[in-house]
Amino acid sequence: MxxxxxxxxxxxxxxxxxxxxxxxxxxxxxxxxxxxxxxxxxxxxxxxxxxxxxxxxxxxxxxxxxxxxxxxxxxxxxxxxxxxxxxxxxxxxxDSVIATRDKSDKGFAELLSRAMMNPLSGIIILFGVLYFGLYQFVGVFGAGTLVDFIESIVFGEWINPWVSGIANTIIPFQILRDLFVGEYGLVTLGLSYAIAIILPIVGTFFIIFSIIEDSGYLPRLAMLIDRIFKAIGLSGRAVIPMVLGFGCDTMATIVTRTQETRRERIITTLLLALAIPCSAQLGVILAILSGDGWSLSIWVGVITLVFLLVGFVASKAIPGRGPSFYMEVPPLRLPKLSNVLTKTYSRLQWYFFEVLPFFLYASVFLWLGDLTGVLDIITSWLEPVVVLIGLPPEASIAFLYGFFRRDFGAAGLYDLNTAGALVGVPLVVAAVTITLFIPCIAQFGVMLKERGIKTAIAITLFVFPFAFAVGYLVNLILTTLGVAL
Amino acid sequence: MVSWRKIINTISLGASGDGCHEKVKLTDRDGLRKIGIVGNPNVGKSVIFNNLTGAHVTVSNYPGTTVDVARGKAKIEGSEFEVVDTPGMYSFLPITEEERVARLLLLTEKPEVILHVVDTRNLERMLPLTLQLIEAGLPVILNLNMMDETESAGVTVDIDKLEKELTVPIVPTVATSGRGMDALRKRIIEYARN
CATH class of the missing domain: 1.10.287.1770 (Helix Hairpins)
Structure with a gap:
């Protein structure tokens, strides 16, 4: 030097x-x-x-x-x-280097910024963002309109018949034909779940999420929610992993590193595994429950209650001091379209390349399981539990899917619902249970890495029976009260 | 950022039981000279990183997007550098895990140039870290980023004077539009040659 x-x-x-x-x-x-x-x-x-x-x-x-x-x-x-x-x-x-021209005019951005953090107007804005961003755009447009179009027209009328036609002419054996176009076929199950159901939902979610994150809304949301989060042993800092969790819980679990204490990280990891549905799951659930306001409200209510209750109990049970909270609040900015598109694209690309092979493996696995009868055995184990919480036995297959991936399980529910096999109270119970149910394999892998084997296994062992217990309770309460949905 | 691609690596690494991802890698991979990017969260480190390396790591408008260390290569006037983007740090005395990672990286990898990126509107909150990097005897270049927002907030900075006071090279930029990036590259290569 x-x-x-x-x-x-x-x-x-x-x-x-x-x-x-x-x-x-x-x-x-x-x-x-x-x-x-x-x-x-x-x-x-x-x-x-x-x-x-x-x-x-x-x-x-x-x-x-x-x-x-x-x-x-x-x-x-x-x-x-x-x-x-x-x-x-x-x-x-x-002192001698900086000169500030006095600009007392704070402008609209400053006003909006304060409104976002004010407890009263902040909640109203939050509901606005949730309603238009999540419900209307992801739930109704993405999971409704887009999925309908791609599933019933693109796959239902064009791809599936075409591929079936080819398979029927060139593959002489029924068994092998099933591998591609059967009930668990690579094209009819794997590819169509990934492209027709998951892709439009995750895509619309990533667009909204990119816009929200670039606008600078998230840190303001963190300020707003800080007080509620304090009660469950977390600080506003946890807002970012939580909101990210609505995109992908696996990714969010990695981001818990930004939290200050080990205790906070454990609570956040637990809540992510349990009560935060990922975008694909959320979209599918919004889509199948959106027909009925009551069903949707019950689902939202139960999940919120579980989130707060488990958070509260965990913050009492896990020793350590409460977090302090300090976060930079960046200025509100109008998101740049190019940045939003680049981010959406790179996230979608990541997601898709992770998901697609997985769905294809799962198809093969299920086809094999079906062929050998293993599938029947496993579903027969799950069946009593599924029936116990008031669901039709066929729903056990969706839970089996859920072991692989959250979204895969939800897509299974979607199928049952469109086939008319799952409606009313059982549908709500199934939605609640599958939301709480087990983190997907990728998320479990990240939990192992980030939190260690003991914590990861403890969380999973808690989540699994707890999800069914809540499902059982919801079913019991709704049927006892004679609620008809 | 966490590049989402990196998460796939993380997941696949997890499966193969390779634990090196957690720790900052200690080895010089290609023996390249290094540029370390440090600074408070949300000041534009990742944009600078993308700009220098031509990579596309995720950039967001909230603190803490980069929880991992991103690496890339930059070619400046024919010399190749490894550019290392660190998670945000507020102080040289770490509190969170990310800050620990960022500092450990500076201590173990000994970058040739440390680029301290700051949000120029908030210099009074940013410069304590610059002071600490100088106190630590590290090779700092101070990058006054977000000059556009600073100007529109009515703040002017006498850069020559600040440079004399701090005794380190200072480069103003607007990383999102690329303004000042050529000057930054030039200062980096000058600094690295000394």
């Missing part, structure tokens, strides 16, 4: 003298200046302490002896004193 005298922040007397005596004692290599190592030691940086202990065997004791003396000279933690000095230095530098 060139020999220009670099900027130095001077601290208060006792701190400065501690810094110079610690610096003199340091012999090791840290990749940063000795002065910085000393500063971090004064601020009780655990990582640096460990490194110093490793590298400075004899001097470590003497260094340690310096610390309490400095600390006792101040009424505040040293971190605070040091940060204040630094801030003062920054302010001094900036």
């Amino acid at each position: 060139p020999e220009i005298k670099s900027l130095r922040t001077d601290y208060d007397g006792p701190i400065e003298s501690a810094l110079s005596s610690i610096s003199k004692l340091l012999r090791g290599h840290y990749g940063i200046s000795k002065r910085m190592v000393a500063l971090l030691l004064l601020q009780e940086d655990a990582e640096i302490e460990r490194q110093v202990k490793e590298q400075e065997d004899e001097n470590y004791k003497s260094i340690q002896n310096i610390l309490p003396e400095v600390k006792s000279s101040y009424g505040h933690p040293l971190t605070y004193i040091i940060a204040m000095t630094r801030q003062q230095k920054v302010n001094n530098v900036l």
Whole structure:
């Protein structure tokens, strides 16, 4: 580096003298200046302490002896004193460097920003975003109009008959024909679930999500929801993984890293696994329940209740301190179309390439299972549980799908519903259960990596029976009350 | 960002039991010289990264999109660099896991140039980290990003004066539109040559 005298922040007397005596004692290599190592030691940086202990065997004791003396000279933690000095230095530098033209006119953006964080208007705006963004665009347009078109016209009238025709002429064996175009066929089940049901829903969700995230709404939502989240041991910081969870729970579980404490990360991971439906699942459920306002309200109510209740209990049961919350609130911006499209495209591409092979494997697996009778055995195990919560036995196949992927399970429900096999109270019960039910394989994999094997297994062992228990309760309550949906 | 592609890797890595993803990789992969990008969350680090490397990592308008370390290559005036985008950090004294990852990266990988990206509208909250990077004796270039929003907020910055005060090179940019990126590349290569 060139020999220009670099900027130095001077601290208060006792701190400065501690810094110079610690610096003199340091012999090791840290990749940063000795002065910085000393500063971090004064601020009780655990990582640096460990490194110093490793590298400075004899001097470590003497260094340690310096610390309490400095600390006792101040009424505040040293971190605070040091940060204040630094801030003062920054302010001094900036005084002569920055000029601000007074612009008292805050404008519309500022007004809107405040309205988004105000408890009253904020809730109204939130409902507006949910209604138009999620319900109308993803649920009604994506999962309704688009899915109808692609499923019944593109696949139903064009692709499936065409492929069946080809299969019938060139494949002589029924069994092999079934692999491609049968009940669990690669084309008729795998490809059509992935393209006809999942793709339009996830696509519309990603468009909305990209617009919302680019506008700067999410941090404001975090501010708004912070208070509610405090009650379940989380802070507003958890809003981002939660909202992302509505896109893909797997991705959201990775993003829990932004949270401050281990406790917060565990609670968020649990709630993501249990009560946050991913976009594909959400879209399908909105689509099959949207015909009836009551069914949809019951589903929303039960899931919200479970979310809050489990969060609350978990925050009491898992030891540790409550989180503090501080988040940058970036300015509101009009999203750039090109950025929204690029993001939607890259997410869709990721999603699709992850999902498609999976759906195809699942088709093969199910076809094999059907052929060998294993499928019947497994569904017969699931059947009593499914029947116990008031569902028709055929629904057990959808739950089996759900083991593979959340969206696959929901797509199974969609099929049963359109076939008329699942309506009314059982439909709501099935929707509730499959939403709560088991995280998909990918999510489980990420949970293992991020939270460790014990926590991941504990969460799964809790989620599985809990989902059915809630389904059972909902069924019991609705049938006892004689609710007809 | 988390690039969604990276998640696939994460998932497949998870399946193969490869645990190296968690830790910052310590090896110089190609022995390339490195440029480390650091700064508070949501100041445009990932846009700068995309701009330097020509990659497409996800960029969002909220803090904490980058929870992982993104890597790419940049060619500046014929020299190749490895560019490393870090998760956001507020201070050199880490509180969250992402901040720990960001600092560990600076300590272990020793980038030739550390690009501190800041939101110019909030210099008084951004510069304490610059001060700390200077105190740590690291090779810092300060990048005043979001100059357009700063200007429209009615704030002007005397860049020459700030450069003298801080004793580090300063480059103003509007990364989203590419303004100032050529000057930034130039300063990086000058700095790396010294």
